[in-house]
Amino acid sequence: MLIGIDLGTTNSAVAIWRDGRSQLVPNAHGDFLTPSAVHMDTSGKVSIGAAALDRLADDPANTATSFKRHMGTQRSTSMGGKAWNAEELSALVLRSLCDDVEAFVGARPVEAVITVPAYFNDRQRKATRRAGELAGLTVRRLINEPTAAALAFGLQDKSDREPFLVFDLGGGTFDVSIVEMFEGIVEVRASAGDNRLGGDDFNAALASLARPRADPQGVLDGLAQNRREAVLLRAAEKARRALTQAGEVEFAFTLGEQTYATRVTESEFEAAVEGLLRRLRDPVVRSLRDCGMDPAELSDIVLVGGATRMPVVRRAITRMFARFPNSTVHPDHAVALGAAVQAGLLARDAALEEVRITDVCPFTLGIDVAERDAHGAMVDGLFSPIIERNTPVPVSRMGRYHTMGDNQKKIELNIYQGEARLVADNIRLGQLSVPVPPRPAGEISVDVRFSYDSSGLLEVDVSVPETGLTRNLVIVDEEDRRDAREMEKRREALARLKFHPREDAVHVALMARAGRMYEDHIGELRQMIGHWMTAFAGALESQDLRRIAEARTMLEARLEELEGPAIL
Structure with a gap:
């Protein structure tokens, strides 16, 4: 079941x-x-x-x-x-x-x-x-x-x-x-x-507001901290719930045979939680x-x-x-x-x-990189996003990176999840090492592709165009790893996404049509078509499927308006 x-x-x-x-x-x-x-x-x-x-x-x-x-x-x-x-x-x-x-x-x-x-x-x-x-x-x-x-x-x-x-x-x-x-x-x-x-934070704010008035003598200070917090938060929870029905309620707790109480108004509570409401x-x-x-x-x-x-x-x-x-x-x-x-x-x-x-995808996924500052000094531990947060899943995205040092023999890729600029403030998910031929800095590039599905499977593919070498890393729950058949099925689904949108036959054909029209016209019309092509190329490079679809529809409409429907 x-x-x-x-x-x-x-x-x-x-x-x-x-x-x-x-x-x-x-x-x-x-x-x-x-x-x-x-x-x-x-x-x-x-x-x-x-x-x-x-x-x-x-x-x-x-x-x-x-x-x-x-x-x-x-x-x-x-x-x-x-x-x-x-x-x-x-x-x-x-x-x-x-x-x-x-x-x-x-x-x-x-x-x-x-x-x-x-x-x-x-x-x-x-x-x-x-x-x-x-x-x-x-x-x-x-x-x-x-x-x-x-x-x-x-x-x-x-x-x-x-x-x-x-x-x-x-x-x-x-x-x-x-x-x-x-x-x-x-x-x-x-x-x-x-x-x-959450509601716990509103309870804590209400307890902080009411405690000095309900217990001016500090009787609660004689209790162990965990019991003191439990008494206050339980009273706060009860009072907070009552405030949904009334404009003024009693905040009360009992110790032994003595009851300690005060009245709290809704306006006082609202002022006490103003910071939470802003959040x-x-x-x-x-x-x-x-x-x-x-x-x-x-x-x-x-x-x-x-x-x-x-x-x-x-x-x-x-x-x-x-x-x-x-x-x-x-x-x-x-x-x-x-x-x-x-x-x-x-x-x-x-x-x-x-x-x-x-x-x-709820969080951004990327790798750690190094950059040179304005004075040429190396700054490492920086986060480079590959799949941005709120990208529809399943999704596959690629980024290209280059060596930073002369005669560098390998590239260490650390995979992170988070939004911070420094990877130290994000969550490390895994690591992948890729050997590269020793060349001057910047001459060797690596393509890093992230593919991610709705169940949290992250597949990392790294390739070195200069040597044809490829490496693969799968980041997944151990429980998922045990079901080899299900894992293979999910990886096959992701494999179908592993191409750049500019390689899609529909996009290639559309850019070819725009290119032909650019050649067919001159003057302002040619310049305008060139701008359209640049805009669509930018959408393709973003690898954002929604943006690409909108840009494709716009380019198709403009081209058809200019010379009519494509002749098959």
């Missing part, structure tokens, strides 16, 4: 694709949301979900929450005398969700689609996949959370939709994706996000910029994630876009429902035969 899982920072949910639709699976309490919390007592007994969350205030030392924020890191949590990392804790939550599915349908799931924040990097995605494996699942696909939400939103009526923005603010992460739907194709145009921004803007601007879109071109702003229920967030979104957002999808359920749609697609369900989904 293949299931869809929303592995969230605050809550998780699971859904199945059955009878032509997504269906949420209830847990043992009859709820569709399971708190992403784990507790272990001194005897080693583990509690998951609501039972674990109930122990946070009185036994925080043995309770773990918000561990999704530490996926892909070395950080561990000590519980029951044992150190647990984020993927192990996540595996316990995933196993609990599988128990719920088994109780609901009578069969144990063995495969899953698991959602991740769009801005999760390679390490975080691999850690999520390992969490699924630890839970006994074969992870068929990791799908970006806003993409999953877009599936849930877009398949309500399966009608075409102009580009819309999915605004996904959860408990620990923030993502935005710009999505378009036409003729059954769900196309992600761009994604951006902030992995350190919501940057990923929105980046995603719009990356796909060359104006906010006015968006047909909808779709809200996803429990934290979007906050009135202060909804007002900020309304001000940002000068219109009200769309809240027709359930903010807590949409991601799991969309994951189940993806599961249905992978299972080739007949109800989804006409649906296709395309996604984008």
Whole structure:
């Protein structure tokens, strides 16, 4: 059985694709949301979900929450005398969700689609996949959370939709994706996000605001730090949720028989989180910029994630876009429902035969290079992008590089993922060494081709034109590497993309036609055709398929207007 899982920072949910639709699976309490919390007592007994969350205030030392924020890191949590990392804790939550599915349908799931924040990097995605494996699942696909939400939103009526923005603010992460739907194709145009921004941060801001007033004597200072934080954040969570319904609420916590409380107004809370609200803007601007879109071109702003229920967030979104957002999808359920749609697609369900989904590369992929500064000094450790972020996948891109030193005998290529200028601030994915003939600096070139698919397979091909030597490196999860047949199939799909757009027969023919017309005309017309050819050549060099398609359509139209349709 293949299931869809929303592995969230605050809550998780699971859904199945059955009878032509997504269906949420209830847990043992009859709820569709399971708190992403784990507790272990001194005897080693583990509690998951609501039972674990109930122990946070009185036994925080043995309770773990918000561990999704530490996926892909070395950080561990000590519980029951044992150190647990984020993927192990996540595996316990995933196993609990599988128990719920088994109780609901009578069969144990063995495969899953698991959602991740769009801005999760390679390490975080691999850690999520390992969490699924630890839970006994074969992870068929990791799908970006806003993409999953877009599936849930877009398949309500399966009608075409102009580009819309999915605004996904959860408990620990923030993502935005710009999505378009036409003729059954769900196309992600761009994604951006902030992995350190979510409801938890709004809780912390509210706790900082209310604590001095609720506890002027500093009674909380006598508590251990982890218990003090647990008491404050639990009170803040309760008060923040209450602020969605009222303009003024009580922030209160109890120690022993004494209750400490203060009143907090919505305007005070809004002032306290002003910096967080400003941070919501940057990923929105980046995603719009990356796909060359104006906010006015968006047909909808779709809200996803429990934290979007906050009135202060909804007002900020309304001000940002000068219109009200769309809240027709359930903010807590949409991601799991969309994951189940993806599961249905992978299972080739007949109800989804006409649906296709395309996604984008969330981070830029490139290599480290060296450059000479204005004084001729060598500056190394610089990042040279090959596949830019928000490029539609699957994709293949090539860059040409040259030797920097005289008689250089090899080129060391270090592959990175990230956006920073210095590779030290990005994530290293692998390394490839290529021997080159010793020649004067700059005389030897290497072509570096990156090919990347929606499942995270990155294939690096390096060739030395002067010698014909080639080298290949495949960067993939170890679990994927074990399935040789599936790996070969994915590599064959990428191989079909490994040519430069200027080599495409259609483009060659179009440039040949333009070249002939350039020869046939003189004066201003010849000059104009030359400019058209230069513009189209620039589009081809960009290797951006959308830009190339637009430039091709424009050049064809101009040539036909000038001399009529091509004569076959």
